[in-house]
Amino acid sequence: MTLYGIGLGPGEADLVTVRGKQLLESVDVVYSPGRLSRTVALNHVPESKIGDLEFPMTRNVEKLRAAWKRAAAEIAPHAIDGDAAFVTLGDPNVYSTFGHLRRTLDAFHPAVDVEIVPGVSAMTAFATALGVEVEAGAGLALREAADGHAPTGPDRMILFKVTDAPSTHERLVEAGYDVKFGRRLFMEQGETVITDDPSELAERDYYTLAYAEKRGVTTESATAAFGDGVADGGHS
Template identity: 70%
Template sequence: MTLYGVGLGPGDAGLVTVRARKILESANVVYTPGRLSRGVAAEYVDGEQLDDLEFPMTRDEEQLRRAWKQAASEVAPAARNGTAAFVTLGDPNVYSTFGHLRRTLDRFHPDVELEIIPGVSAVTAFATALDVEIPAGAELTLREAPDGEAPVGPNRLVLFKVTDVPATDEKLQEAGYAVTYGRRLFMKEYESTITDDADELTERDYYTIAYAEKPEAIEGPASLFE
């Protein structure tokens, strides 16, 4: 049958799309890669339908390959014999762990049919949460910034996985950016934090986004109604 890669949105069950909800409700089994995604899926799926997949928090590529191969060997039979879903926060094709599973299935289980159900991604949701307007024609660069990294250059940056906010902030400020941070945005079980003060976010947290903008980008195009 089919394995669906289902995007759950940024963490609030109310932001799951109608299409995603229908797939979850009809699936024989729904695989979850972590507690947060399981919590969202559980709003629409009975507990007996849920199955957790364990992935190590490591950068050891060999260990990660073994984990994804094991996950694929578990998911493939369920997809062949019925309807299975693998859920992920955000969108399955945007900065998502689903890509690892998809590539592993393509290599070792090429007969498994795959279908992607897009979800509301932090790539777009951040703009609403941080009250940021990205005007038509504006360039916007998406990058990851773990462990104090701070990619610079473009006038507008969205940085994901900002785990060391003070270190990243110092570098961005030196490069001339005004920065706003959002932590655990739209995650119903958690209090979201939105701030331009890096000292408020000294604790490391994977679910932190930064929007960095240079002064010359703020002016933007003139209004048609001026």
């Protein structure tokens, strides 16, 4: 039958899409790669329906490949004989663990049909949380900034995995950027923090992102700005 890769959104249970919720309720088993995604899924399915998978906390490539091979072997029979889901925070195709599983299934279990259900990603939800408008015509780059990394170049960037906010902030400011941070945006687990003060984020947290914009950058608006006292149709 089918394995559904379902994006759960940034972490709040009611930000799962309607399609995602319907499929979670209809499949035979829901696999979760971690505690946070499991917590969100439990808002929509009973615990008896959850299939947990174990992955080692390591960067050793061979150990990780072995873990994904075991996961694929566990999931494949359920996805062939019935319907199963693998859930991730955010979107399954955007910096997600689901890509590892999909490639492993393609290599060792090609009979498994896979369907992706997109989810709201923190990389898009950031604009609402941080009060940022990315106007039509404006460029926006997505970069990883773990361990104090501070990529530069584009006028506007979303940086994710900002695990050393003070170091990233210092380097970006020196390069001419204004920076605003968001931690655990739209997540039920942990404290949500929105700030332009990196000292508030000295503690490392994988779920931290930043919006960086070059000082003085301008964008021509797609529509003319309305002046004070001007109503629709140009009548005051």
